[in-house]
Amino acid sequence: MALLEVKNLGISFGGLRAVDNLNMTIEEGSLVGLIGPNGAGKTTAFNLLTGVYQPTDGTISLNGEKIVGKKPAEICQSGIARTFQNIRLFSKMSVKDNVKVALHNQITYRLAESMLHLPGYFKREKEMDERAGDILRVFDLEQFSETLASNLPYGKQRKLEIARALATNPKLLLLDEPAAGMNPNETAELMETIELIRKQFQVTILLIEHDMKLVAGICEYLYVLNFGTELANGTPEEVLNDPRVITAYLGE
């Protein structure tokens, strides 16, 4: 069984068919790209997968469980985490606290325990501190633990966003244009980070990206959207040499 199965997925905004008849099968452990010209419906597809929008038609299954109709927080609990095209960090919180907020979502405190600061509370806080440290170490951000998120350089803020998404312990990680606004060095570093986290966290990754060097460099399989519909899918080599795909991009 595939980790994610999307069938005939569609959504209309008034008269606009932003996503139409999208089908995707994502195997566990894979690293897949979702590409296409501006306005093709990629971010809308992510919003459908994460419950931000409810589809007009179609089904989405995660590990065989239907997730259409669930709220974003429930879908996150089911195992899908995401990052956004525009960075959304808690800018006035430290790097470590940004990760701990996500970890808190995973742990249910007993109310009395946390309000009265009983021993169990401190034990769990300590565990979370350690876990946040572990995650930051993987991203080479540990030395910035106490830095305010807004004071991090741009490339590191992007990394922190991914770190925070991973702290929710997802099965599927959705990255919306992770290399946007990065310089070539930062992009190269990001590619290494993505490959590393896939191994270390055993997470399946679906990413939206316009940087074809990144897409061709790390994705194993690609889906191409154009005007909301699927234009092509296949290996990067197949897809990026497909005349229909080249024409769609040239038409931008």
Ligand SMILES: Nc1ncnc2c1ncn2[C@@H]1O[C@H](COP(=O)(O)OP(=O)(O)OP(=O)(O)O)[C@@H](O)[C@H]1O
């Ligand atoms: N909430 C909404 N209401 C109305 N139209 C919307 C809404 N969200 C997206 N759209 C429209 O749906 C289409 C697809 O947009 P979407 O942002 O998904 O494209 P995209 O492929 O992510 O583009 P880009 O690469 O530029 O980020 C666009 O025409 C957009 O204007």
